[in-house]
Amino acid sequence: MTIEPTPQPTSASEPKPRNSRRQVRQPLLLALALACGVLLGSNPFRPSSQNPDGTVRGYLKFKEILSYVDRDYVDSVDAEALSDYAIARMLEQLDPHSVFIPAKQQQQASSFLQSDFDGVGVEFNIFHDTVTVVAPLSGGPAELSGLQPGDRIMAVNGERVSGIHITTEQMFGKLRGTRGSKVVLQLLRHHQVKPLNVAVIRNRIPNNSVDVSYLLDKQTGYIKISRFASGTYDEFKQALGDLRRQGMTSLVLDLRGNPGGYLDRATKLADEFIGGTRKIVYTDGKGDQYDTQTFSRVAGEFEEGPLVVLVDEGSASAAEVVAGALQDHDRALVVGRRTYGKGLVQQPIALNDGSELRLTIARYYTPSGRSIQKSYRKGLAAYEQDLQNRLRHGELFHADSIHFADSLRYHTDHGRTVYGGGGIMPDIFVPRDTTAFSAYYTRLQSHNLVREYALNYFQEHKAELEALRPEQFLNTFRINDAQLQALAQMAARDGMPANPTHLRNCASLLRNQIKAYIARSAYGKQTYYAVLHQQDTELKQAVQAMGNGSANPMQKLSMN
Structure with a gap:
């Protein structure tokens, strides 16, 4: 179950893990990314069934077989692990998003949607089996203790952590711990021969889901939301208020790569943009118990003014609820590519042993009646291949490669045609950059070489970078041909033969990423994103829509 998001920050931060080049993807985190459509509330389930006799027979059969295996099988077995495996395989027969989370993984799974955690507050990456600090989080214990990029x-x-093929998840386990506890880090610092021992006192670390917010120009605000976690709405309200006080009159809401999360946080956020009492989303389940309708009800802080929502094939679940509601009510222009198509609602059910079942109980529908969920009739394997099939069929590059049946046609409040059948189709389609799919570029990324080169450059030029203000860096700093060649030489030493043609083809994207990663170490997240946005085609389309008036479809239609 993989979602490949658009390029994200270089960090492998504690709350948002990134994998080292030798690390296998963590299946649990991927399952979470696709299962983020969580309905909050108390557990309404009771041990009852529409088919009690069948349920009892199935239970007794499973119990009998497991007992025989545990007692008589030729080798020793872990009966609990076998049971967990059987439950997981059973749920796969239902739908792609009903999941079982064993007790030992439940805390890790829940942390994805928590607003904070206890730790040292450091973003790190793993280069050549060495854990390297990308940046200490501002104001966190690591920064206060003097850790440096x-x-x-x-x-x-x-306990040694370098040169032993440690994974990102294992490193998280060592850095996180009870608030107030001490952890001693042995560090090697650039241009220093002897290692340093630094004691860090763990504290509460914010696990922000609003990655960045700032003004693109004097009137246009930008807010990027990575997921809908417990603190997302409060973070968003603060960011929106700050931008309004700075003079914002139009907004770009970036939901690209957002896998979803808590439904109520998403609907509260959508309510900030939708005036009056209008439907935001409704769910339809097996019985009335799981049929819900959610309406706008508060006087939102930005109910008028141009609004663009950026989406892509990594936007799912609650992110699709927001985009669909704003599109159906002609409140926003949706820009990007068709979203993932995850429209199933999961109810978290705590089990007696500390494990958790997240069971699909309903489907999401947009106000116009569109089902967000794409088909999974061909089975789990075909479902997991959907994004690869979109790539293979050209959907990520050409809007005319996307076809909808007439039966899936719906209309917005003001009569614009929109389509259901899986995901939210944007109003303005923006193709992906084909450069990102070249084999040479992909290998540079998978080997972490671009990040490593940028961090090395920062260390070598730290003094001159610190002498520049962020604005000066944005306007004057350039990655030249010699620096690209240095990256290619680093790649050659890592087993990637130099290929001048391939390097030239992806040079523009590499220059932008190297500059962004340097900015991340030198100036922080806002400058990092500002650099990335210099070559962000979707964002440029959004700003253009602001300029020509199409970013407020409702106002434009009422004027015609």
Whole structure:
């Protein structure tokens, strides 16, 4: 179950893990990314069934077989692990998003949607089996203890972590811990021969879901939301208020790569844009118990003014609820590519042993009646291949490669045609950059070489970078041909033969990413995103829509 998002920040931060090049993707985190359509509330389930006799027979059969295996099988077995495996395989027969989370993984699974955690507050990456600090989080324990970008963590509490093929998840386990507890990090710092021992006192670290918010120009605000976690709405309200006080009159809401999360946070956010009492989303389940309708009900802070929502094939679930509602009510222009198509609602059910069942209980529908969920009739394997099939069929590059049946045609409040059948189709289609799919570029990314080169550059030029203000860096700093060649030489030493043609083809994208990663270490997230946005085609389309008036479809239609 993989979602490949648009390029994201270089960090492998504690709350948002990134994988090292030798690390296998964590299946749990991927399952979470696709299962983020969580309905909050108490557990309404009771041990009852529409077919009690069948349920009892199935239970007794499973119990009998498991007992025989545990007692008589030729080798020793872990009966609990077998049971967990059987439950997971059973749920796969239902739909792609009903999941079972074993007790030992439940806390990790829940942390994805928490607004904070206890730890040291450091973003890191793993280069050549060495854990390297990308940036300490502002105001966090690591920064207060003096950690710097580029510091290499050799040991944690005397236990070696470098050169042993440690995974990102294992490193999280060593850095996180009870608030107030101490962890001693042994560091190697650039231009220093002897290692440093730094004691860090763990504290509460915010796990922000609003990645960045700032003014693109004097009137146009930008807010990027990575997921709908417990604190998302409060973070969004603060960001929106700050931008309004700075003079914002139009807004770009970036939901690209957002896998969803808590439904109520998403609907509260949508309510900030939709005036009056209008339907935001409704759900339809097996019985009336799971049929719900959610309406706008508060006086939102930005109910008028140009609004663009950026989406892509990584936008799913609650993110699709927001985009669909704003599109159906002609409140916003949706720009990008067709969203993932995850419109199933999961109810979290706590089990007696501490494990959790997230069971699909309903489907999401937009106000116009569109089902967000794409088909999964051909089975789990075909469902998981959907994004690869979109790539293969050209849908990510050409709007005319996308076909909808007439039966899936719906209309917005003001009569614009929109389509159901899986995902939200944008009003303005923006193709992906084909450069990102070249084999050479992909290998550079998978080997972490672009990030590593940028961090090395920052360390070598730290003084001159710190002498520049962020605005000066944005306007004057350039990655030249010699620096690209240095990256290619680093790649060659890592087993990637130099290929001048391939390097030239992706040079523009590499220059932008290297500059962005340098900015991340030198100036922080806002400058990092500002650099990325210099070559962000979807964002440029959004700003253009602001300029020509199409970013407010409702106002435009009422004037015609």
